[in-house]
Amino acid sequence: MSLDPASIVAAPPGAALVDSLAAIVGRRHVIAPDEDQEPYLVDWRGRYHGRAAAVVKPADTAEVAEVVRLCARAGVVVVPQGGNTGMCGAATPDGSGQAVVLRLDRLNRIRAISALANSITVEAGCILQSIQEAAAGVDRLFPLSLGAEGSCQIGGNIATNAGGTAVLRYGTTRELVLGLEVVLPDGSVLNRLQGLRKNSSGYDLKQLFIGAEGTLGIITAASLKLFPRPRASALAMVALPEIEAALTLMGRLRGTVGDRLASLEAMSRGQIEVIAQNVPDVAIPFALEAPWFLLIELTDTLAGTDLRAPLEAALAETFEEGLVLDAVIAESGAQAEALWKIRHSVSEGSKRAGYVVSHDSVVPLENQAAFARNVERRILEAVPDARVVMHGHIGDGNIHVLAILDAARFPDATAAAPVAARINAVVDDETAALGGVISAEHGIGVSNRARLGRVTEPGEIALMRRVKALLDPAGIMNPGKVLPPEG
Amino acid sequence: MSLDPASIVAAPPGAALVDSLAAIVGRRHVIAPDEDQEPYLVDWRGRYHGRAAAVVKPADTAEVAEVVRLCARAGVVVVPQGGNTGMCGAATPDGSGQAVVLRLDRLNRIRAISALANSITVEAGCILQSIQEAAAGVDRLFPLSLGAEGSCQIGGNIATNAGGTAVLRYGTTRELVLGLEVVLPDGSVLNRLQGLRKNSSGYDLKQLFIGAEGTLGIITAASLKLFPRPRASALAMVALPEIEAALTLMGRLRGTVGDRLASLEAMSRGQIEVIAQNVPDVAIPFALEAPWFLLIELTDTLAGTDLRAPLEAALAETFEEGLVLDAVIAESGAQAEALWKIRHSVSEGSKRAGYVVSHDSVVPLENQAAFARNVERRILEAVPDARVVMHGHIGDGNIHVLAILDAARFPDATAAAPVAARINAVVDDETAALGGVISAEHGIGVSNRARLGRVTEPGEIALMRRVKALLDPAGIMNPGKVLPPEG
Structure with a gap:
């Protein structure tokens, strides 16, 4: 497990590194500095620009492990990169030009899917949407859903413990993970991929890698939970006099419809104005006179369940009390989609503003x-x-x-x-x-690492540093991310 | 965070240790070897018998931390003990008489409860049933449920990542934990008790302590998830020709009622015979002619939901196909309780057999x-x-x-x-x-530690050992538990 210091040699010159990587993955899966590395050197918002000694695209877990072993021996930094849709620069190399960017794209197989066991085993490079579709193909739901789902990769979702719009009902990505396969910083492979629903057999090591943003190892595959597929839904958008009203409404709905409450997405008036001004083809069904707006979605797995009645009842009651100023209930799938489109346009609208x-x-x-x-x-x-x-x-x-x-x-x-x-x-x-x-x-990535120490307890950060040093003593795995700068 | 080796002194003689502990918690909360330590030296099944230099009952987290600091300085082993209902001897001291057994009983306050936030913050010594009752008091459900719920403590439930009869619907204990407060082996306190629903701010350290059976630190409090309370339920007990039929039935029910499927508890014919022969007042509603029997419970949060109809439909369909041989549906709360009593008598019946x-x-x-x-x-x-x-x-x-x-x-x-x-x-x-x-x-405890290495990968166990050494370098925290003997 541990890295033998005697095996660390000076980083090879660029061409030799490219050759060594090519020997593992094939030359056409290595991008040298004088080739088109650009898409992999910058985050999607264009905030962080780095350089790389090579971009490498291994085909499978064995190749990932071999690349990491090569880099560990050579003392070369590895920056894992999925769909490159992150918000914090966690997947962008620094400006030194010394790092290897390791893309997971080619690890894009669905290894297993079982409607009976309600689980799916996927490789890290699978696009989130393709996993949602595979689940739907066996009449199941993979609930993780977020703006970038058409291009983000599940490995990155797990490495950032992604949230999205279904956390209320289904939990964060961490709660959707049954098992992981991880290449550790010394190139060994931790296989906890069995997809067991229960496990009290020692420390749950896989948890360390969820949300670690590639600083402790590279997630190469995951076993994930599937759920029964919703077959009935009801969606409303309501105008609220204040944000507290949203919480009251949540409490009321939980009291009646319970877990059928699937999403509660709030937007301030200003947020919706930004969308209306900057994103074409978004229809806002209100005059924007209230300070807050709320999307409420109820879902049920039993086809034909009447969700509209309890939704209308809760809205009528809260309207009477002045907690809801106005409400629109979607009358069709198309109307529901149009309402969701407002919410899904948040990033695009804000970026253009x-x-x-x-x-x-x-x-x-x-x-x-x-x-x-x-x-x-x-x-x-x-x-x-x-x-x-x-x-x-x-x-x-x-x-x-x-x-x-x-x-x-x-x-x-x-x-x-x-x-x-x-x-x-x-x-x-x-x-x-x-x-x-x-x-x-x-x-946290690069963006927020200096801020982490202002909010998180020093003792906790100290322990995170010790965990990092334990797993990656040579500091080759995505350094400069997550943990605050020292001193 | 780390233990200063210079501060480790030889273990004080018994009387001095008792005095030092008494100075922290008060003399009447320390039980010396010549006093009645017996209940704390043996597990409930009577499999493991140990000795202790002292049994100590601190009043709060600060006292737990002070006791651990004392023990760390003195190089004295600490064995945390909750309700002492465990199955693996994880809470029993060894025979050396050198350990301090640290009981959590007096940390039994419910610190906060919020129906709005669907969360409860409890101290480690709270009896599971008292947490269930507190949740019910604000019209919520704390779903963890198991045979020992009247005497087990939540700290022990978390330390063993307990399962029980509601995992199918609500997940294991790990999935119910929002935050933890932990006294580390050096006596410092890790406070991750905020009860946040989402968190991608660095490594999720609290996960290490869940299921670690007190070998990495002592859980002193936890923030836990609550859920909307079921207000409708339907329960059946069915006879099956083979165990595969239970999985088919599960798949069918998931396809229609989805997450309303709350429990699926199987018992072999022999298991029920053992209960019938050894536990009084248990009524078995079948002739025991089939090889397997299955309890099926559906629940819903919406009062008045008809769960009996979809249950009957699934049973009728599978009966037609020969997958179900016979079925009893509970007609009343009392009948449902009588059926559940069979399942809850498993441990008692087997122990007497x-x-x-x-x-x-x-x-x-x-x-x-x-x-x-x-x-x-x-x-x-x-x-x-x-x-x-x-x-x-x-x-x-x-x-x-x-x-x-x-x-x-x-x-x-x-x-x-x-x-x-x-x-x-x-x-x-x-x-x-x-x-x-x-x-x-x-x-794993003591019972299964030698077995762990036969099933779990060597690399994974090696990494567990390194995590143990990182958090407890002096090896004072519940040694001889979980990890396989070395060499």
Whole structure:
């Protein structure tokens, strides 16, 4: 398991490294610095730009392990990269040009699927949507769903413990993982892929790699939970006088429809205005007069279940009490899709509106309303010309606060850095004060590592460092990510 | 975080240790060797008998931390003990008389409960049933349910990643834990108790302590998930011609009622005979002519939901096909309770029937029927006079195989050891061959540590050892448990 220090030699010169990698994966699956590496050197938002000694695309777990062993022997840093849709630069190499970017694309097989066992075993490079489709093909649901599902890879979803719009009902990615196959930083393979529903046979080591963003090893395959497929649903979009009303509505609906409550997605008025102004073909079914809007979806696995009646009853009751100002219930699948399209246009709309300083804090549910209010007020005090909009997963305590800056004045991360630092300080301060953490579902990566220590306890970070040193003593596995800079 | 080796002094003589502990918790909360330590020195099945330098009952987390710091400085071993209902001797001290048994009883406060956030924060010594009741008091469900719920403590449930009869619907204990407070082996406190629904802010360290059986630290409090409370249910007990029929029935029911399928508990004919012969006031509603029997429970959170109709439909369909031989549907709450009583009498009945060599293997669902069949056949080949009975959680791949030996010939563990070893070898061999692990929900403790290495990969066990050494370098925290003996 441990790396023999005697075997570490100086990093080979670029051409020799490319040749060594080519010997493992074949020359056409290695991209040298003088070839078209560009798509793999920059994150999708264009915030981080790196360089690489090579981009390598192994075909299977054995090749991943061999590449990692080569890099471990040579002391070369490995940066695992999935669909490259992350929000925090965790999959981008640094500027040194010394790293190997290891793409998982070719590990894209579905190894097994069982409707009986409600499970699917997939390789890390499988696109999330292809897993959803495979599940549907056996009349099951894989519930993980998020904006990037058409291009993100499941390995990256697991490495960031992705959230999305179905956490309320089905939990985070961590809760969907039954087993993992991981290539460790010394090139050995940890196989915990059996997909057992229960296991009390020693420490659950696989948990360490979920949410570790590739800093402890490379996830190469996973066994995942499937669920019975919903066959009935009801969707409403409602206008609320204040964010607290969303929580009251959640409590009422849980009291009657229970787990049929599948999604509760809130958007501030400003968030919807940003979408309406920047994304074509999005229809907003309200005059935007209320401060908050909420998408409510109920689902049931039993075809023909009447979900509309309890939804209408809850809305009528809360309308009477002034907790709901207006409501639209989808009358068809097309209308439901149109309502969901608003929510799914959040990232695109915000990106087009300017330079976005976005946040991913999660706080205990009881503190959510205070968090939203305090953060908005304090950002506007600190940066009066910021446009503060919010959207979030109401049942999870996870409100994304976005401060949108004028793109002309703040064309890139460097220009925005001083203002972003002021905004981050406000968010981190409120997050810590209200008992939260800075990332619910996007991860830490490069973007947030310096912020982690402002919110997470020093003792906890110290223990994370010791876990990192235990698993990756040579520090070759995605260094400079997640853990705060030392000293 | 790390233990300063210079601070380790020789273990103080018994009286001095008792005095030092008394200075922390008060003299009446320390039990010296010449006082009544007996209940804390033996597991409930009477398999393991130890001795202790002291039994100590701290009042709160601060006192637990101070006791651990004292023991760390003195190089004294700490054995955490909850309700002492475990199956594997994980909470029993060894025979050296050098250990401090740390009871969590007095940490029995419910610190917070929120119906809105669907969460409860409890101390480790809370009895499971008291947590279920507190949840019911705010119209919520805490779903963990198992035979010992009237006396087991939640800290022990978490430390063994307990399963029980609701895993099919709600997951194992691990999946119910939102946050933990843990006293580490150096006496520092890791506080991850916020109860956040989502968290991608670095490594999820709390996962290490779930299922670690107190070998990495002492769980002192936990934040747990609550759920909407079921308000409708339907229960049937059916006779099956073979165990495969249970899986078919599960698939059918999942296809229609989906997650309303809450429990699927199987018992072999022999298992029910053992209960009928040994437990008073248990009514068996069938002639015991079929080889397998299955309890099926459907639940729904919406009052008045007709669950009986889809249950009857599934049973009628499978009866037609010969997959179900007979069925009883509970007509009242009292009848449902009487059926559940059969299942809940499994441990009591088996214990009274003789010396029980019990197993807790879990295999992939597809291999469950082969596992049950092969193990039964091979145990009877190896030990012809054993009585082999089985019960298990059909949807989880977890079949408990019990070999019951004549109590007159095998009065205790020592007498049974050679035969138990032959039986264990069969179970371990089949478990490994069919891709399973030896403990689904009971844990490893002392009983199973030598067996762990026969089924779990050497690389995985090596990594577990390194995690243990990282967190507990001095080896004072419940040593001799979980990890296989070295060499």
